[in-house]
Amino acid sequence: MNKNLMWIIGGVVGLALIVGLAWAIAGEEPPDETAGFGTPTVTGTNLPAVENPNAGDPAVGMTAPTVVGTDWDGNEVAIEPDGRPKIVVFLAHWCPHCQAEVPVINNWLANGGLPEGVDMYAATIFTNARRPNFPPQTWLQRENWEVPTVMDNAENAIALGFGVMSTPTYIVLDGENKNLGRAAGEIGVGGLNALAAIAASAVEG
Amino acid sequence: MSDVQTLSAYNKVLALLTLVALVGAVVLIVYRLVKGPESARDLLGSGAIWLAWAVAAVATAGSLIYSEYFHFVPCRLCWFQRIFMYPMSLVLLVGAIRKEMVVKYYALPLSLLGLATSIYHYLVQVFPSLEGSGCDPTNPCSARYVEEFGFISIPFMAGVGFTLITVLLLFYVKAKEE
Numbered sequence: 001m002n003k004n005l006m007w008i009i010g011g012v013v014g015l016a017l018i019v020g021l022a023w024a025i026a027g028e029e030p031p032d033e034t035a036g037f038g039t040p041t042v043t044g045t046n047l048p049a050v051e052n053p054n055a056g057d058p059a060v061g062m063t064a065p066t067v068v069g070t071d072w073d074g075n076e077v078a079i080e081p082d083g084r085p086k087i088v089v090f091l092a093h094w095c096p097h098c099q100a101e102v103p104v105i106n107n108w109l110a111n112g113g114l115p116e117g118v119d120m121y122a123a124t125i126f127t128n129a130r131r132p133n134f135p136p137q138t139w140l141q142r143e144n145w146e147v148p149t150v151m152d153n154a155e156n157a158i159a160l161g162f163g164v165m166s167t168p169t170y171i172v173l174d175g176e177n178k179n180l181g182r183a184a185g186e187i188g189v190g191g192l193n194a195l196a197a198i199a200a201s202a203v204e205g
Numbered sequence: 206m207s208d209v210q211t212l213s214a215y216n217k218v219l220a221l222l223t224l225v226a227l228v229g230a231v232v233l234i235v236y237r238l239v240k241g242p243e244s245a246r247d248l249l250g251s252g253a254i255w256l257a258w259a260v261a262a263v264a265t266a267g268s269l270i271y272s273e274y275f276h277f278v279p280c281r282l283c284w285f286q287r288i289f290m291y292p293m294s295l296v297l298l299v300g301a302i303r304k305e306m307v308v309k310y311y312a313l314p315l316s317l318l319g320l321a322t323s324i325y326h327y328l329v330q331v332f333p334s335l336e337g338s339g340c341d342p343t344n345p346c347s348a349r350y351v352e353e354f355g356f357i358s359i360p361f362m363a364g365v366g367f368t369l370i371t372v373l374l375l376f377y378v379k380a381k382e383e
Contacts, residue, residue, distance in 0.1 A: 006252065009229070016225045022217035033209055094339035096333040096347050126342040129209050130275070132349050159342075166339040185338030 024143050036093070036127045036135030038151030040069025040105035042161040047171075047179060049163040057182045064177045065161040066182040067123070069150040077150040079121050083175040085202040087195050089147075090159065092167040092176035093124065093139050094131035097186045101168050102143045108192045109147070122149040124165065125159040170195055174202040212275050219267055220353035223362045224317075227258065230369040233376065248377050251304060257312070257373035258297035264366040271359070280346040282326040286363045289319030293370065309374040316371040322362030331357055348375040 032069040042064035050057060067079040079088055089105065114120055122145070124136040133139050140149065152158040162171055163182075170182040170187065181200050183191060194203050237245040241322025249256070268287060271277040279287060293312050326346060329335045333347035340348060349358045 005248070009256070013222065016221040017218055020221040021214060023217060066206055092340060092342065094348050094350075095345065096330070096336060096349075097340050100333070130212055130350075132352050166341055170340065186334070187338075 012083070018144065021034060022171065026192065032135075033129040036072070036124065036129070036151060037154050038069045038071075039153055040067050040150055042116075042157045043068050043129060044161070045049065045161040046161050046178075047182075049160075049165050050182070057179070059163060059179050060181055062170055062179050064171065064173055064179050066163065067150055067158055068166045069152075069158075070107055071149050072135075072151060075148075077121065077148045078178075079150065079173070081122075081175065081177040083204075084117065084119050085175055085180075085194075085199040086121055086173050087114075087199055088121045088123060088162070088171050088173065090123050090125050090162065090164045090167055090169045090171075091136070091140075092126040093133040093136035094128060095167045098168045101186050102140070102145060104186075104188060105192065106143060108189055112191075113189070113192055113196060114191070115155055115200040115203065118141075118196065118199040120147050122147045123152055123158045124149060125152040125156060125164060127152060127154070172202075175204065208275075215270070215275070216351045216353055219362055220357045221353075222263065223357055223365045224354075226369045227365045230365065230372050232373045233369075237376070245376055249373070251301075251377070253377040254290045254297060254301040254304075254308065256368045257377070258294065258301050260366050260370050260373070261290060261293040261297055264290050264363065267362070268359075277350055278344040280344040282322060282329065282346045283344075283359065286319055286326065286360065286367075287320045289315045289322065290366065297370075307379065309377050313371065313374050316367045316374065320330065320364055320367035320371060323360045323367055326360035327358065327364060330360065 042065045044063060047059045047062055047064055050059065060081070063081075064079075066081065069077055071077055079086065089101075089103065108114075109120065124140075127136055128134065136151070150158065162169070166184050168186065170183045170191075172182075174180055180202060181195070183195060187195070233245070233248075236248060268279075268283075268290070268300060272279055293315050296311055296315075300312070329347050330349050336346055351357070351359050351362075
């Protein structure tokens with residue numbers, strides 16, 4: 001092999017390493033690794049985890065935990081038995097399916113998909129500073145997300161409380177926080193309409 | 206530096222190495238097309254096998270650092286790529302030391318299958334619906350743990366590594382046969 005060529009290749013690789021290190025060390029602001037986590041209180045009995053709730057949710061009829069926490073601006077968000085049925089979506093910032101589903105939910109809400117008397121909430125779960133699209137609020141604000149959203153803590157208390165095994169996951173709750181059904185994965189407008197119909201059936205009066 | 210900053214720096218270094226490797230592979234392919242096979246072989250000679258080994262060794266070390274130092278859990282498709290890449294870091298070294306041309310016939314199937322897996326994994330990242338509709342929180346193949354320059358992810362890095370190894374193996378001729 002031509003020795004000059006070897007030197008050129010070695011030089012380019014070495015230069016790339018040096019430039020990369022210098023660029024990385026000099027150009028990065030230290031990220032706030034606590035951003036994106038909340039300090040929610042989760043009370044009540046955890047719903048059992050289910051790998052694929054679309055195949056049948058064994059926890060239908062069970063009372064879901066009550067969650068009281070905050071969004072990224074410090075506003076209180078409570079998922080509690082307040083007499084109003086609700087749909088809750090659990091999102092992970094690094095999950096491409098969640099990233100695809102958020103604009104779908106936004107359009108569905110803008111087009112009046114949520115029935116009268118039903119509320120919608122979200123929870124950011126499985127937050128991880130070492131995964132992409134961190135922190136979740138930067139992503140959700142970029143998507144003009146206006147759904148009241150509670151941030152999970154680093155111990156995944158909310159995810160564990162609702163038995164979430166994958167993202168996105170939805171749960172429909174009646175006014176007493178009883179689980180009317182969970183769904184996992186991208187469900188699109190058709191799935192959202194199906195969940196809305198279940199929630200609407202629980203609207204009293 | 207915090208752990209996240211160290212990871213960010215590491216990602217950037219690997220991304221730059223990936224770009225260097227990608228340019229190298231393209232240059233070699235163009236050189237081969239323009240100058241013909243004989244000139245291409247003369248360009249690198251037996252050094253091609255050492256370069257191929259270096260690529261495999263860096264890729265192997267790179268992936269081990271991700272999993273053992275940064276605690277990334279390899280996803281299912283990452284494991285397949287590891288299966289194809291790791292043996293090459295040993296097989297190519299032995300072949301280079303012994304100057305055995307036959308080594309490329311052992312390594313080429315590994316690099317080609319690895320390349321195919323990397324392409325599929327990259328497609329899964331671009332089109333997540335290829336692998337279901339939801340994310341497993343532990344190690345989803347569709348999530349991009351690394352994204353540099355907007356397109357360089359871990360399977361992209363692996364795919365470039367497999368490509369460069371494949372090209373170098375095709376350039377390889379034993380020194381005494383040159």
